Amino acid sequence: MARTLVVQLARLGDLIQTIPAITALRMANPEGGLDLLCPSSLAPIGRLIPGIDQVLEWDGAVWHRWAKEASAGLLPTHVERATKQLEALARHRYGTAYVLNHHRRALLAGSVLADDIRGPLLDGPLGSTLSPWASYVREVARTGRGCRVHLADAFCGLCGVLPPGEPPMLRRPSCPLPSGLDQIGRRGEPWIGLIVGAGAVERLVPVDIWKELIIRFLESAPHGRVVLLGEERERGRRIQDLLPSSLLGRVWDVTGRTSLLELVSVLGRCHLVIGSDTGPLHLAAAVGITVIGWYCGLARVHETGPYGVGHVVWQAEEPIDKSSRRRTDIRPSRWPIEETILFLLRGKGALPAAVAPGWSVWTSHCDRWGAYYTESGSLSSPPPEREALWAELSPFVLR
Amino acid sequence: MNNLPDNLPWLRKTAPALAEAVRAAPGGVLSLLPSREGTVTAKHGDRWIHSSYDPRKEARAWANAQFKEWKDDEVGVGLGVGLLYHVEALASLKQDGRRLAVIVPDVSELKDALDARPLGSWPEAIEWIWGEPEDMARRLADFGKPLRFMTYAPAAGLHEAIHREVEASLRRMVASRQSGQLRIAVVGPLYGGSLPIARYVISALESLGHRVTWIDHSAHHTSYERFGSYREIRHRLTMQNRFAELLSLDTAARLAEDPPDLVLAIAQAPLTAGVLAHLRKKKFLTAMWFVENYRHLTYWRQVASHYDHWFVIQRGECFEAFRRAGAPQVHYLPMAADPQVFYPSLLTDDEQREYGADVSFVGAGYQNRRVLLPCWLSPEWTFKLWGNEWEGAAALTSVLQRGGARIDTQTCRQVFNATTINLNLHSYDGPSLDPQADFVNPRTFELAACGAFQLADERSLLPDLFTDQEIIRFCSADEVPHLIRRWLHDHEARRAVAEAARHRVLAHHTYRHRMEELLAVIGLRYQDRIGAILRGDRNAGALADRAETPPELATLLGRFRRDQRVELKDMADGIRAKGAGRRLAREELLILLLDSYRSETRDLV
Known part of the structure; x- marks a missing residue:
């Protein structure tokens, strides 16, 4: 029987949000071969996804280099070399490739490796007719409104499967942490992971805000510890410089010092992870850690909130402008420090009182239609529009 | 000595015909002498070909310097034979897979080298190029790879003419094999004499089938001039420099949006060192045709190292100056004419009256012209002076046309065609003929292309371009009246000279020829890139x-x-x-x- 390939060539957050679709595809066909094509840099994460047999690594840098050479003067050898690369990448041809990016490149990669592609376009990699789910995702991405189906569940829709019903988890990496990091999570409690950077500038939390949060937390939790996480070593250093020296023994800065697998391990040792960078937040949620998200910029909780149960997201509210039909880039003027500390100390019971001005606060759930968020203080009943959307966009799945 | 019998066998193995020629050659070109450290060294006449102290040490130093520049994919071509110490040193540095060829202009000289000292087996790895210059050039062209010429000057100097012939044949060969289309971005100046040249260059490149993008900055000239109206000179310079920087950035942005195979800048193109460095980092190939007198306009010093290729209209000291300033490649590329713009034309009676004269001069009022032209006025002939910047030249007021307005190209052509004797006096900021008279100005070619008769001041580079049957020259101001008298009434003789000059231009000196040559030089340097495209391999x-x-x-x-x-x-x-x-x-x-x-x-x- 022909094997199936899932193509996800976007960033970390997108790969993690592909896990429910992979899980659902596996559940639909427990015996069939199911492989994943993802960027080389994310392949270690791909190998932790349950249900994947083999991870194919897409080396974008090599393609960039070849494209540069070919554009300087196209030669048959350029095409031949690319063919060989693909033959080495995939030893067999796939029956179906599920392409979960709208980027033309992902569609082309899927087309070259599989007989049939399913994904955002109905008429092949050169087409322009969006599939119903792709239209929905695009509209949500454009306006930022009306979203009640999580992106991860929309990926399921693109693959023609229903969400798995329960949040799937990543496998924990088996490699041990280096001795310098191995003490994390061992003594003291709670350990709070702070993702101090962000892929997009508009989502960066100022270092002064992190400083304040750390001081308030460590003063309130005498046994608490903080781990600074992320790639931006300089930000980690700047935050440490701002902290009183008496607290430094309780703050671990691992920014820029962890591989992706080590990051997964460190996240797994935290009791709770806070940040505004959605990629690592998704990663933390995928290893079963409760996540607090500060969503601002273009990030929206209903679309890309951490997938699972019990995660909390403070969503910066956009100014009410009914005339605007485009997604607003929201820049908060204050950050929910008080409210977050309250939640850290008292748990969910504190949430109704933890609504900060300019922010709303949401809690995550999961059911047969996938993940959803309810606003703190309101009834936690699932939003009804999801079922209607599934019925409209994927009637054949429901039959 | 007497090492020939031992050395000939390896040569027979790799180049039997050359071995036979060496055996039959008389030898005796070089005088062999012992060096201070005991090895044999050589002289040619009074000139030392190798060090009189330690030829090996000297050769090693030369080879190390050459080797630093020699890239893996290039075929090294050694110029200069001597006693082969330098070739031996280079061969010892060469890794497997690299090819090293040596040009042998004189078989007798090689015989001296083979006889002078035992060589061992290293020469087997050398490709010996010998024969007629045309044959040698063909063999080099057939390598199909970039060539790196490595000149051992003391020995190469003995055969400079042959080396030049080989190089010229090679360029002709590459030029004649051009059948591919390059994408070329021509970056023009804001204004000035090089602006029309940019147009001629574009037209020539297009006629050769290349796709040309003109990055035309002349549209910004008015704004640039406006920045020149400040009273304070610092303000003017600051604003004009900043404006030129902005235009440079504009060029970079345009290149980024449609990356060409070659960026060809024409003198005065606003490209700053910073932008050029950035272009190099991004692997753009750049060339500049500096159609100016390098002694007068000296901004080239700041950007010399930033262009990959310089094409200049002067030789000798000019080459040295550019190399000292860091220019990686410098080539001679004289001016030319565009026969679509400058051609013989029949004038109406009215046009003949307006533009015609026995003697005319077209050009700007440089000091030497202000001093010399009045000496050439005479009641024996009518005289018309055309051009601008003649303010204050009282002695010429009576002959100055249109009040000294700048004249356009079409008027220029009509004046050339309507005049019996066109004077062509190269510009100089002194009261005499140019004492450093080397390059040949565009007017020389344009007058010739029109089939117009001209008297030109002598230039050292003129004989390479036109014979004295094609252009009549003068070496002193005193000669000019005599020459005017000699030629003014001899219509047939004038016509013969002018026609010969026009034929010369059409055969050798159009912008199309120049662009073929320019691309051939660059194509030779980048055989697998520009060269491959030019050959039509793409x-x-x-x-x-x-x-x-x-x-x-x-x-x-x-x-x-x-x-x-x-x-x-x-x-x-x-x-x-x-x-x-x-x-x-x-x-x-x-x-x-x-x-x-x-x-x-x-x-x-």
Whole structure:
């Protein structure tokens, strides 16, 4: 029987949000071969996804280099070399490739490796007719409104499967942490992971805000510890410089010092992870850690909130402008420090009182239609529009 | 000595015909002497070919310097034979796979080298190039790789003329094999004499079949002039410099949006050192045709090292000066004429009255012209002076036309055609003829292209371009009245000279010739890049015919004309044009994939 390939060539957050679709595809066909094509840099994460047999690594840098050479003067050898690369990448041809990016490149990669592609376009990699789910995702991405189906569940829709019903988890990496990091999570409690950077500038939390949060937390939790996480070593250093020296023994800065697998391990040792960078937040949620998200910029909780149960997201509210039909880039003027500390100390019971001005606060759930968020203080009943959307966009799945 | 019997066998192995020629040659070109450290050294006449102290040490130093510049994919070509110490030193540094060739202009000299000392087996790894210059050039061209010429000056100096002939043949060969189309961006100046030259260059390149993008800054001239109206000189300079920087950045942005194979700047093009450095980092190939007197305009010093190739209109000291300033490659490329713009034309009576005279001069009022032209006025002939910047030249007021207005190209051509004797006095900021009279100005070629008779001041580089049967020259101001008298009434003789000059221009000195030569020089340097495109190796037909081309790709290439250069973008556009919804072949998908990476704009700004 022909094997199936899932193509996800976007960033970390997108790969993690592909896990429910992979899980659902596996559940639909427990015996069939199911492989994943993802960027080389994310392949270690791909190998932790349950249900994947083999991870194919897409080396974008090599393609960039070849494209540069070919554009300087196209030669048959350029095409031949690319063919060989693909033959080495995939030893067999796939029956179906599920392409979960709208980027033309992902569609082309899927087309070259599989007989049939399913994904955002109905008429092949050169087409322009969006599939119903792709239209929905695009509209949500454009306006930022009306979203009640999580992106991860929309990926399921693109693959023609229903969400798995329960949040799937990543496998924990088996490699041990280096001795310098191995003490994390061992003594003291709670350990709070702070993702101090962000892929997009508009989502960066100022270092002064992190400083304040750390001081308030460590003063309130005498046994608490903080781990600074992320790639931006300089930000980690700047935050440490701002902290009183008496607290430094309780703050671990691992920014820029962890591989992706080590990051997964460190996240797994935290009791709770806070940040505004959605990629690592998704990663933390995928290893079963409760996540607090500060969503601002273009990030929206209903679309890309951490997938699972019990995660909390403070969503910066956009100014009410009914005339605007485009997604607003929201820049908060204050950050929910008080409210977050309250939640850290008292748990969910504190949430109704933890609504900060300019922010709303949401809690995550999961059911047969996938993940959803309810606003703190309101009834936690699932939003009804999801079922209607599934019925409209994927009637054949429901039959 | 007497090492020939031991050395000839290896030469027989690699080049039997050359070995035979060496055996039969008389030798005795070099005088052999012992050096201070005991090895044999050589002289030619009074000139030392190798060190009189330690030829090996000297050769090692030379070879080390050459080796630093020698890239893996280049064939090294040694110029200069001598006793081969330098070749031996270079061969000892050369790694396997690199090719080293040596030009042998004189077999007798090689015989002296083979007889002078035992050589061992290293010469077997050398490719010996000998014969007529044309044959030697053909062998070099057939390498099909970039060539790096390494000149051991003391020995190469003995055969400078032959080396030049080989080089010229090589360029001609590459030029004659040009059948491919390059994408060339021509960066022009804001204003000035090099602006029309940019136009001629573009027209020539297009006539050769290349796709040319003109980055035309002349549209900004008015703004630039406006910045010149400040009273304070610092303000003016600051604003004009900043404006030039902005235009430089504009050039970079345009290049980023449509990357060419070659960026060809014409003198005064506003490209700053910073932008040029950035272009080099991004692998753009740059060349500058500096159509100015390097002694007068000296801004080239700041950017000399930033262009990959310099083409200049002067030789000798000019080359040295550019090299000292860091120019990696400097080549002589004289001015020319565009026969579509300058051609013989019949004038109406009215035009003849307006533009005609016995003697005319067209040009700006440089000091030497202000001093010398009045000496050439005479009641014996009518005289007209055309051009601008003649303010205050009282002695010439009576002959100055149109009140000293700047005249356009068309008027220029009409004056040239209507005048019996055109004076061509090269500009100089002194009261005499140019004491450093080397380059030949565009007017020389333009007058000749019009079939107009001219008297030109002597230039050291003029005899290489025109014979004295084609252009009549004067070496002193005193000669001019005599020459005018000699030629003014001899219509037939004038016509013969002028026609010969026109034939010379059409055969050798058009901008088309110059661009062929310029591209040949660059093509030789980058055989696998520019050279391959010029040879037509990147045309659809050549690509489809390659043995390694799979049939599916050949089918895609078949959609293009065989003589059409095919680029990745063209292939991808062709595939996309066939529409969506159909099943794409693997090769089509791969082309589209590569193109999707290509289309990400280069971040130059």
